[in-house]
Amino acid sequence: MEMGNACETVSNVLRAAARLVAVWCCFVAVSPAIAQSSNAVRCSYESRSDVASALRSLQAGDEPARLAAAAALGQIGKDALPHLMATIPENLRHNAESNAWPAAQRDFAIVLTDIIRAILSNDRQAVLRFRQCTTDGIIKSLTWAARGDNQRLRVNAANILANIVDNTTVCFVLHHLRDATISASGRANLLGVTNSMASYAYKENVAGITQTMESVTAQIGSGPGFDQSKSIIRDISARMAQSENKNTSLQSASLKEYCSDYNFSAGLD
Numbered sequence: 001m002e003m004g005n006a007c008e009t010v011s012n013v014l015r016a017a018a019r020l021v022a023v024w025c026c027f028v029a030v031s032p033a034i035a036q037s038s039n040a041v042r043c044s045y046e047s048r049s050d051v052a053s054a055l056r057s058l059q060a061g062d063e064p065a066r067l068a069a070a071a072a073l074g075q076i077g078k079d080a081l082p083h084l085m086a087t088i089p090e091n092l093r094h095n096a097e098s099n100a101w102p103a104a105q106r107d108f109a110i111v112l113t114d115i116i117r118a119i120l121s122n123d124r125q126a127v128l129r130f131r132q133c134t135t136d137g138i139i140k141s142l143t144w145a146a147r148g149d150n151q152r153l154r155v156n157a158a159n160i161l162a163n164i165v166d167n168t169t170v171c172f173v174l175h176h177l178r179d180a181t182i183s184a185s186g187r188a189n190l191l192g193v194t195n196s197m198a199s200y201a202y203k204e205n206v207a208g209i210t211q212t213m214e215s216v217t218a219q220i221g222s223g224p225g226f227d228q229s230k231s232i233i234r235d236i237s238a239r240m241a242q243s244e245n246k247n248t249s250l251q252s253a254s255l256k257e258y259c260s261d262y263n264f265s266a267g268l269d
Contacts (some may be wrong), residue, residue, distance in 0.1 A: 001192035001232065002155060002185055005184040043133035045082040055083060058111065073115050077124035082133050085114055092141040092157075107151060113145070113156035120163045130164045136258055139165070139172045140269065147176060147186025158189035162196040167205050168248060170197055171259035174212040175268060180219055182227070187216065198239035202253060204260055206246045209236065211264075247267065 050072065057069035073080045073153060092109045093101050120126050145157035165173060170193075177181060177190050201209060213233050220226040242244065245253070250260045 001188045001228065002151075002158070027102045043082060043129075045079075045133070047082070048076070048079065051080045051083045054080075055087070058108070066079075070111065074118050077119050078123060078129045081116070081119060081126065081129050084112065085130065085133055085138055087112060089135075089137040089141050092145050092153075098156075099145035100222070106153070109145070109152050110150070110156065113153060113160060115158050117156050120160060122220045127163050130160075131166060131168075132165065134169065136169075136172065143172050143176050143190070146189045147182055150182075151185075154185065154189060158193060161190075161193045165193050166197050167200070167202050167245075167255050168211075168257055168259060169179060169196060170201070170205055171208060171264075174208050175211050175262070175264055178215045178264060179268060184229070188218075188228050189233065190238065191216070191229055195232055195236050195239065200239055201241055201243050201244055201249055202245045202250045202255065204250050205232055206240055206243065208259070208262065209240060213237065 009032045043140055052074075054069040054072045057065050060066055060069070072083065091105060091112060114128075120130060125177075139161075142161050145153050146161055148154055148157075173190050173193050177187065177194070182190070187251065194212075198209060213236060216229065217233060218229075250256050
């Protein structure tokens, strides 16, 4: 799995962001969370002018302003998440492998996920905040990115998903894992995300994960070159077997959305 060190500090991530933003030449518009419609953040939160201002500054024409904005958002932490999350569906392409994805939008997506990844690192309250505020559009966009062709965005998105995917959202990840066209690195990333929640999977997700692992095993076959994926699959199975929730339904645990009746036969979006 190429997810990297999940314990990377905020300062390290922002230094990495600094190296990237130095080469930006233009920027994409960032809409505030309240402007979202179908992908609107669902949780209640206090609108903060400092977060909105920092997001605008990420589009500034000078590098110092952009770096200061990234640092400010990292310092604000979990309270900045609803605004940051609202920008994900419009700035991360659902199909992150698209050759038509504008470079400026891609580079903004990388820095955005740098900041979010840093905020989530080692902060349980930030993880809970993200889960409270997430939408299907946010998870779908991150899942496309975690299997996409940009290595840095792939690592960032996979780390974010490994922190926040749970029994209500793992079905989106499983859907992608059943896609025979997924790349080897994308598959390994999404297997790792699944592994992160397998130890507390509920009944419907145990069934969904089991069927998905059978599909993935059939995809990779018995040939060489997939040792990492095979190892993660074994680990997932072992973790599921230990889940105290494996015989409890999502509905009885009030965890129905989105995975209780997920349609794996539908096309990916």
